[in-house]
Amino acid sequence: MTKIDHVPIGTLDIEAAIPVYRAVCGVEPGRYTSADGTTKLARFFLGEAMVELMEPIGQPKEGMGATVVRRLGKAGPGVHLVCLPGDDPAATAEALAAHGARVFEQDGHRYVHPRSANGVLIQLTPRLEFGPPPTSGDAHFDHVAVAVKDLDQACERWAVILGTPPDMKGPHPLGTFDAARFLLCDRMIELVAPRPGVESAVAQRIGSAGEGVIVIAIVAPDLERTLERVKAAGTRVVWREPHWFVHPKDAAGVLIQLTPRVEH
Known part of the structure; x- marks a missing residue:
């Protein structure tokens, strides 16, 4: 698996x-x-x-x-x-x-x-360990979202990489892009593609930087407490319906989603 x-x-x-x-x-x-x-x-x-x-x-x-x-x-x-x-x-x-x-x-x-x-x-190979891992954090690593130009072609390749077909594929509930989800136990790889003629963050990302990782989701078990911690660290947070994000300029270039995935 x-x-x-x-x-x-x-x-x-x-x-x-x-x-x-x-x-x-x-x-x-x-x-x-x-x-x-x-x-x-x-x-x-x-x-x-x-x-x-x-x-x-x-x-x-x-x-x-x-x-x-x-x-x-x-x-x-x-x-x-x-x-x-x-x-x-x-x-x-x-x-x-x-x-x-x-x-x-x-x-x-x-x-x-x-x-x-x-x-x-x-x-494709596991990480190198440096002894027993320290204490785990209280957040949950939920998923990685990858912006792609052609969802069908991307699904064919990622099905080989992951050894399984997507568990779902179709319009995202937000309606601004299409998505395919590969469920990997309690985590997920999500491929997201712009819809023709529809403006979206996915379309903007591909237009400016090409395909690639667009977001990683590290879900907070207690959102209010996590937002307090993040703001106390001097970090900007952004609300984009329906999610809270950590601004990439404060997170080493990574857009971090703090709220759970939208269920299809």
Whole structure:
């Protein structure tokens, strides 16, 4: 069964981002250095899932740090990749290659190239652990939403990546875009596509930045308390019917949804 393992987020200032994610997740991070010594890591554990902040140490020429530097140079701070390990990563990689996807190996991991996954770098192999995980936060990692141009084509590729067809596909209840949902236990990958002739945040995102991760949802168990924590950290929150979000400029380039998914 494929799962959402973790979402690493690249930043040039990990210390500035930590208070924001501490407030959102409700927990102190575990602090580590990558195995190759090139990257600072701050890991926020949310049950079995995890959000990871990554800052390159200096200007490394190789290893994880060099990869993060390249990503930051191209796209700025934001989601670096989405880790989606299944029961057999090698078999998934073979199936994707047969489907025409670009799959590669680096630093002991298998990846799907962003050009083969609607702008998302996907890690097919599990994260490297640095000992027993610390205390889990009180929030729930709910889903990752990916903006795509063509929902049908994207569903074909993501069904191979995730090993399952979408559980639903059609107009989103908000009416401004179409969506497909892949349920992965209590978490979810959601593909969202603009509707022809309809203005939406999805259409704006694709028009300005292309396909890719548009939001991650870290749902607050007590919204009022979480909003207080986030605001106390000096972070901007935004209300867009029907959700509360943390502003991406304060969250290392990531739009964070704090409220539960809209049920179809």
